[in-house]
Amino acid sequence: MQHTSTQDTLVGLFVASGIVGLLFLAMQVSNLSSFIDEDSYTITARFENSGALKVKSQVSAAGVKIGQVVGINLDPKTYESVVQMSIYSKFNTLPDDTTASIFTAGLLGEQYVNLEPGGSDIYLQKGGKIEITQSAIILEKALGQFLFKSAEEKK
Amino acid sequence: MIQIIQNLGKSTRTSFTKLGRATYFLFQTISGTFGILLRPRLLLNQLYSVGVLSFLIITISGLFVGMVLGLQGYYTLSDFGAEETLGVMVAASLVRELGPVVSALLFAGRAGSALTAEIGLMKATEQLSGMEMMAVDPIKRIITPRFLAGLISMPLLAGLFSAVGIVGGQIIGSGLLGVDQGVYWSQMQASIDFHDDIINGVIKSIVFGFVASWIALFEGYDAIPTSEGVSRATTRTVVNSAFSILGLDFILTALMFGDN
Numbered sequence: 001m002q003h004t005s006t007q008d009t010l011v012g013l014f015v016a017s018g019i020v021g022l023l024f025l026a027m028q029v030s031n032l033s034s035f036i037d038e039d040s041y042t043i044t045a046r047f048e049n050s051g052a053l054k055v056k057s058q059v060s061a062a063g064v065k066i067g068q069v070v071g072i073n074l075d076p077k078t079y080e081s082v083v084q085m086s087i088y089s090k091f092n093t094l095p096d097d098t099t100a101s102i103f104t105a106g107l108l109g110e111q112y113v114n115l116e117p118g119g120s121d122i123y124l125q126k127g128g129k130i131e132i133t134q135s136a137i138i139l140e141k142a143l144g145q146f147l148f149k150s151a152e153e154k155k
Numbered sequence: 156m157i158q159i160i161q162n163l164g165k166s167t168r169t170s171f172t173k174l175g176r177a178t179y180f181l182f183q184t185i186s187g188t189f190g191i192l193l194r195p196r197l198l199l200n201q202l203y204s205v206g207v208l209s210f211l212i213i214t215i216s217g218l219f220v221g222m223v224l225g226l227q228g229y230y231t232l233s234d235f236g237a238e239e240t241l242g243v244m245v246a247a248s249l250v251r252e253l254g255p256v257v258s259a260l261l262f263a264g265r266a267g268s269a270l271t272a273e274i275g276l277m278k279a280t281e282q283l284s285g286m287e288m289m290a291v292d293p294i295k296r297i298i299t300p301r302f303l304a305g306l307i308s309m310p311l312l313a314g315l316f317s318a319v320g321i322v323g324g325q326i327i328g329s330g331l332l333g334v335d336q337g338v339y340w341s342q343m344q345a346s347i348d349f350h351d352d353i354i355n356g357v358i359k360s361i362v363f364g365f366v367a368s369w370i371a372l373f374e375g376y377d378a379i380p381t382s383e384g385v386s387r388a389t390t391r392t393v394v395n396s397a398f399s400i401l402g403l404d405f406i407l408t409a410l411m412f413g414d415n
Contacts, residue, residue, distance in 0.1 A: 025314060025317055025356075
């Protein structure tokens with residue numbers, strides 16, 4: 001088999017295009033690019049029920065994504081759901097009386113944490129806790145209550 | 156009756172012997188890896204014939220598979236008013252499954268069969284024994300570069316396949332059918348995870364490249380050195396590679412994507 005420089009060039013082009021393809025997948029297709037160079041700090045909130053919230057669910061304020069959920073654990077004493085959220089450092093002016101609620105995006109959409117800033121002058125620091133929370137609305141529960149109520153009214 | 160049992164035992168024994176030979180062959184091939192570092196030329200030549208020559212079939216198939224996914228996905232998703240998730244559907248199915256699997260099947264058909272035929276003919280024309288006579292280890296000189304070339308080419312080809320397919324899906328989805336281009340990409344970026352989807356897809360393609368090259372080279376090396384033997388070995392390469400790729404794909408998928 002003969003070695004030619006054309007062959008070398010073609011091999012080089014092949015390897016380069018393969019790497020470009022993989023890079024394209026990494027940067028353009030996946031969510032990798034949105035995590036690069038984003039400094040963040042972690043805060044926690046306790047919910048009575050965190051519903052179908054998942055790790056990597058979005059954390060937003062006024063509809064803008066400001067971070068993501070990084071951990072959900074059950075407190076073994078109070079039986080509350082402890083949700084850890086990582087917030088991008090550029091949004092470091094959340095007041096310490098911020099309200100956290102779990103909402104659903106659309107009727108069948110994913111659940112996300114919505115933060116509603118309060119009026120306090122003290123800002124949440126790294127490791128800060130959100131005291132005022134509103135649990136996820138469980139559709140079955142709400143439907144059950146609604147049906148029960150309408151049955152009561154008919155009597 | 157006793158004849159049947161005897162035959163059964165015999166064929167079991169032959170297949171285990173073959174598996175043993177294949178494993179031994181694999182160890183020999185891998186042990187020759189360091190020798191290649193001294194002779195990168197051999198590897199470069201094989202990268203050309205295994206990788207570059209498969210480039211065209213992989214990219215064209217990737218484009219068409221992506222376009223078909225775009226069409227079919229659009230028709231199904233528009234029934235539920237969920238055309239916006241077309242990008243997610245195309246990208247997830249390509250990156251997780253179709254990219255590694257289809258490109259590995261094409262690779263086995265295009266490059267694997269060629270490797271088997273080449274090595275089988277080398278054996279039939281006694282080139283391999285000729286090398287041994289000259290104290291050149293045919294495994295190190297012939298097999299290892301081809302094996303490494305397959306191992307390197309496969310993830311690159313699978314990545315290309317997926318990338319071209321996603322672009323193909325976009326051409327059909329937003330060019331012809333009216334899914335918004337920005338939505339196509341942003342929904343995709345929101346749902347496809349770098350580690351869970353893309354790295355796992357690459358791991359799959361490396362495993363498939365390993366298995367497909369191993370089978371192709373072993374079948375060639377183990378072929379009966381006649382023209383009929385070589386033709387049978389080539390058939391076995393394609394059949395066995397397809398089986399192993401699809402079977403391994405099931406196992407890998409169950410391992411990787413099972414926990415969520």
